[in-house]
Amino acid sequence: MGTDPPDSRIACFERLCRQRRLPLTPQRRAVLRFVVEREDHPTADQVCEAVRPQLPGISRASVYRVLDMLVRIGMLTKVCHPGSAVRFDPRVGRHHHLVCLQCERIIDVEDPRLNRVPLPDVRGRGFQINDYHIHFRGICAACLGKKNTRARTTRPVGRPRAGHRTGPTNRSR
Amino acid sequence: MGTDPPDSRIACFERLCRQRRLPLTPQRRAVLRFVVEREDHPTADQVCEAVRPQLPGISRASVYRVLDMLVRIGMLTKVCHPGSAVRFDPRVGRHHHLVCLQCERIIDVEDPRLNRVPLPDVRGRGFQINDYHIHFRGICAACLGKKNTRARTTRPVGRPRAGHRTGPTNRSR
DNA sequence: TATCATCCGATATTTAATATCAATCACTCG
DNA sequence: CGAGTGATTGATATTAAATATCGGATGATA
Structure with missing residues (x-):
């Protein structure tokens, strides 16, 4: 499931949101799309920078919140290693x-x-x-x-x- | 080696320091002793609090520095997990x-x-x-x-x- | 379209960790 | 044993990561 193509993962995410009555905001779409399209495991800051062009006004706090939410609903996992900020991994299996x-x-x-x-x-x-x-x-x-x-x-x-x-x-x- | 009794590890540390001409300060002894005597894996802050009674004036910066030095010479390893500060592990094997x-x-x-x-x-x-x-x-x-x-x-x-x-x-x- | 809960952005704050620097201290050598 | 030397220490400031707060905006549903 964590290895499905990006579009399939986005669809899965939208389904999850509807099921749980969680608003499907552009911020959430953009953050998720960016992470699932990346091969590596970006930090919150990297996500923030990468998403700004498409969503100019997005705030750092929102990126943190959205990432945290994506982890909680099981779309992403956190990975961490001494010496660097937490990274986000689209593969949950x-x-x-x-x-x-x-x-x-x-x-x-x-x-x-x-x-x-x-x-x-x-x-x-x-x-x-x-x-x-x-x-x-x-x-x-x-x-x-x-x-x-x-x-x-x-x-x-x-x-x-x-x-x-x-x-x-x-x-x- | 990481499982030896505390005294043996302290001795090993002293040997390492002499070999590398690193001063053997009370701060270094105290920090190392505390970590090798603990079953769990304390954070820098926990080390700081625990060492204060024996070494009243020790500064937080020193604790960080000493822990970092102990990692670099191979007496400790860092372990990290999302959601908590870095922890220090006396077992290096x-x-x-x-x-x-x-x-x-x-x-x-x-x-x-x-x-x-x-x-x-x-x-x-x-x-x-x-x-x-x-x-x-x-x-x-x-x-x-x-x-x-x-x-x-x-x-x-x-x-x-x-x-x-x-x-x-x-x-x- | 109206309603309402939720989310967003801005800001401030907390926490972890590092950088700087004068004074001190440990080690070595004589 | 005492002086010299260089690294360490503590104090302070600073950076960076992450979280808390709050009014206004927005998405979902009917």
Whole structure:
């Protein structure tokens, strides 16, 4: 369902709104249309900028409100990664993400094998698992391209002690 | 390594600091000690409040700085979930999390089977996967206890159209 | 078209996190 | 043990993300 073409998703959204007696405003249409047409996962700010040309007066607050509403009715999901604002994902079915540690891009990934991950036995702890989601962390193609831009997680901290080796010698500053 | 007892982790931290010529300040000790002694994953603010009694003058900025430094040298990892501030996790090895959708508690989970998740074939897209991490979403024991406090994700939006059924009838309010 | 609940835009506010800078402190070396 | 040096600290200001408020506007229904 989260992978249907944009028009189908808009139609689904309109149906949902009518069912729930939620007004179908131009703001809501525009925000949803933008997010479902994007391959990546825009932040609220990106949505705001992108929608302004078509809806000149739209306010930031409305974008936040509409996005939140779209999440609540199940048209979008939120994804989040340390260091960046929350992003919105038009796919609500189970799928997973590649997260670039360098540019924070979030890329969808789907693989039938990933739907057969065993659930941990947490009954002893009384936790009820509803769903799961895998973050694959790494470096995306674009960032691998621009070499030597070191990933945040591997940035050396401090300076090596002169005369002592503490593992591989840190090269640059 | 992320599961060693607190004292061992503190010792490891001191070794790291000496190796990298990073000053070993009381603030750094206190912050690290607090996080490694906690079962849950405190936010920067929680760390700040908890450390104040022992280190009355510690500033919020220092807590942020110290936590950031501890992440960079590999003593902690950041975990994040939509709707709450970043949390800090003393376990740096591969492990996974139960995320309560209601109270946002984050609970560690480890299961050898979860270390054998197949990596998706993303070579075509040029993404280099370094590691992965699974979020199991659901409701924790404490929240299951206080019944009828509806989970955020299942909160009905809008009102059902009178006379029409749109799936399971919404019961409360 | 009239009615009414809801939503929108503008604004202010909260919260999380970062930047700046003088004074202090930890570490090293003599 | 004491001085020198560079990084850290605390205070403050600032940025950024997200939410709250409220009068006026708008969509849905009849």
